[in-house]
Amino acid sequence: xxxxxxxxxxxxxxxxxxxxxxxxxxxxxxxxxxxxxxxxxxxxxxxxxxxxxxxxxxxxxxxxxxxxxxxxxxxxxxxxxxxxxxxxxxxxxxxxxxxxxxxxxxxxxxxxxxxxxxxxxxxxxxxxxxxxxxxxxxxxxxxxxxxxxxxxxxxxxxxxxxxxxxxxxxxxxxxxxxxxxxxxxxxxxxxxxxxxxxxxxxxxxxxxxxxxxxxxxxxxxxxxxxxxxxxxxxxxxxxxxxxxxxxxxxxxxxxxxxxxxxxxxxxxxxxxxxxxxxxxxxxxxxxxxxxxxxxxxxxxxxxxxxxxxxxxxxxxxxxxxxxxxxxxxxxxxxxxxxxxxxxxxxxxxxxxxxxxxxxxxxxxxxxxxxxxxxxxxxxxxxxxxxxxxxxxxxxxxxxxxxxxxxxxxxxxxxxxxxxxxxxxxxxxxxxxxxxxxxxxxxxxxxxxxxxxxxxxxxxxxxxxxxxxxxxxxxxxxxxxxxxxxxxxxxxxxxxxxxx
Ligand SMILES: Nc1nc2c(ncn2[C@@H]2O[C@H](COP(=O)(O)OP(=O)(O)O)[C@@H](O)[C@H]2O)c(=O)[nH]1
Ligand SMILES: [Mg+2]
Numbered sequence: 236x237x238x239x240x241x242x243x244x245x246x247x248x249x250x251x252x253x254x255x256x257x258x259x260x261x262x263x264x265x266x267x268x269x270x271x272x273x274x275x276x277x278x279x280x281x282x283x284x285x286x287x288x289x290x291x292x293x294x295x296x297x298x299x300x301x302x303x304x305x306x307x308x309x310x311x312x313x314x315x316x317x318x319x320x321x322x323x324x325x326x327x328x329x330x331x332x333x334x335x336x337x338x339x340x341x342x343x344x345x346x347x348x349x350x351x352x353x354x355x356x357x358x359x360x361x362x363x364x365x366x367x368x369x370x371x372x373x374x375x376x377x378x379x380x381x382x383x384x385x386x387x388x389x390x391x392x393x394x395x396x397x398x399x400x401x402x403x404x405x406x407x408x409x410x411x412x413x414x415x416x417x418x419x420x421x422x423x424x425x426x427x428x429x430x431x432x433x434x435x436x437x438x439x440x441x442x443x444x445x446x447x448x449x450x451x452x453x454x455x456x457x458x459x460x461x462x463x464x465x466x467x468x469x470x471x472x473x474x475x476x477x478x479x480x481x482x483x484x485x486x487x488x489x490x491x492x493x494x495x496x497x498x499x500x501x502x503x504x505x506x507x508x509x510x511x512x513x514x515x516x517x518x519x520x521x522x523x524x525x526x527x528x529x530x531x532x533x534x535x536x537x538x539x540x541x542x543x544x545x546x547x548x549x550x551x552x553x554x555x556x557x558x559x560x561x562x563x564x565x566x567x568x569x570x571x572x573x574x575x576x577x578x579x580x581x582x583x584x585x586x587x588x589x590x591x592x593x594x595x596x597x598x599x600x601x602x603x604x605x606x607x608x609x610x611x612x613x614x615x616x617x618x619x620x621x622x623x624x625x626x627x628x629x630x631x632x633x634x635x636x637x638x639x640x641x642x643x644x645x646x647x648x649x650x651x652x653x654x655x656x657x658x659x660x661x662x663x664x665x666x667x668x669x670x671x672x673x674x675x676x677x678x679x680x681x682x683x684x685x686x687x688x689x690x691x692x693x694x695x696x697x698x699x700x701x702x703x704x705x706x707x708x709x710x711x712x713x714x715x716x717x718x719x720x721x722x723x724x725x726x727x728x729x730x731x732x733x734x
Contacts, residue, residue, distance in 0.1 A: 360446035439543030470547025475517025
């Protein structure tokens with residue numbers, strides 16, 4: 236049970252006052268009300284209720300100052316749940332807080348301490364689909380909302396929210412997959428590490444919201460990629476836990492625009508390449524009108540109607556798969572391989588063009604081409620390191636991304652092992668086998684790199700043999716023409732062909 240002041244949970248506070256409230260308390264308007272609360276006096280009894288969902292009091296720090304603060308077992312009766320009430324009922328104070336008013340210093344409930352009955356909702360979707368704004372409407376903590384098309388988060392971020400049911404709830408803001416190879420691998424690593432940590436703690440996801448801008452006129456490559464990754468992360472057996480949330484409806488002003496948007500919804504729901512298979516297996520689609528009320532309805536309905544689930548990615552990692560062996564990892568890997576092949580072809584084409592520009596002594600073209608070559612080389616380098624970064628075990632990933640989880644788990648294990656020596660032995664054996672497994676994976680990764688280098692070496696060897704053959708043909712043609720250049724070239728070839 237959390238205590239007032241523990242974190243920035245919102246409260247309703249009833250004060251059994253020993254004196255009449257000053258008029259100031261009653262006169263305060265909706266905003267800035269908290270500035271008008273009179274200081275709590277030692278003789279007052281303050282009861283802290285959980286916040287009903289339609290009010291955001293923001294006075295945990297204030298309540299915790301009361302010497303006789305106690306937590307009410309029940310929420311206040313519905314008739315007290317209106318901001319105007321404090322004018323009629325002097326003993327109840329409600330404080331509203333806009334998002335800008337959220338207390339910045341109070342300690343948050345930590346996801347690292349999440350328990351099995353906590354509610355965790357993953358929020359996914361392309362960058363710019365409105366994830367952070369959506370979470371900001373319901374969370375107790377301020378969310379960074381991006382105003383550009385590049386993502387401002389690289390790892391999932393955790394935002395607590397308060398539900399009527401008293402259970403701890405967390406909304407997880409995830410970055411979108413955005414077509415930069417390095418970014419995409421990192422995003423998947425972050426999501427995988429988070430999901431694995433949850434699995435290790437036995438915390439199931441209560442739901443997954445996938446946000447989509449209804450204003451998008453077509454599904455871009457990036458939108459399709461995000462959807463494919465959603466498919467492979469969740470897995471068909473958990474599709475029923477996915478809710479598609481279309482956003483930005485309020486940007487559609489004319490009836491014609493709204494009509495077109497409705498048509499796009501039907502298309503999304505009915506086409507196999509979009510949401511059809513999800514909807515067929517129980518996914519829902521809801522419209523978010525941008526309001527707090529709408530966001531709350533979506534969350535509460537979503538999280539409370541679900542008994543919880545593990546995603547396919549969690550199950551795969553728990554079976555000991557490396558990230559690049561999971562469906563989501565192998566999807567990204569094959570995407571990277573496809574790009575790698577494409578860019579390698581482009582690179583060899585550019586290298587040929589550079590040779591031609593040099594032969595024609597065209598300096599300006601050569602400079603442009605050199606620039607393009609450098610860009611391609613660095614992209615190729617990035618993609619190779621992205622592929623390498625997916626070759627990781629779930630535990631190594633969690634250690635790298637979520638050290639605080641590892642600490643929490645280790646602490647818990649120490650506590651439990653202190654009471655049970657057989658458990659201590661088991662845990663030690665488990666740690667040892669995990670370490671051996673991690674070492675094996677590292678070795679596998681190293682060998683895969685070596686194998687890849689061998690393949691690259693063989694490809695180079697094949698290229699060199701082809702060029703040698705072509706070179707000999709050129710010399711022969713020069714000799715056939717009786718040109719002395721043939722002899723000179725033959726001397727050069729001896730030099731190039733010596734290993
Ligand atoms: N009109 C409108 N704008 C929105 C809505 N949700 C988000 N935005 C804007 O869209 C941009 C991207 O939103 P953000 O929440 O950062 O998207 P994210 O990348 O998915 O987290 C921001 O400029 C938001 O202000 C919405 O429901 N309606
Ligand atoms: Mg965001």
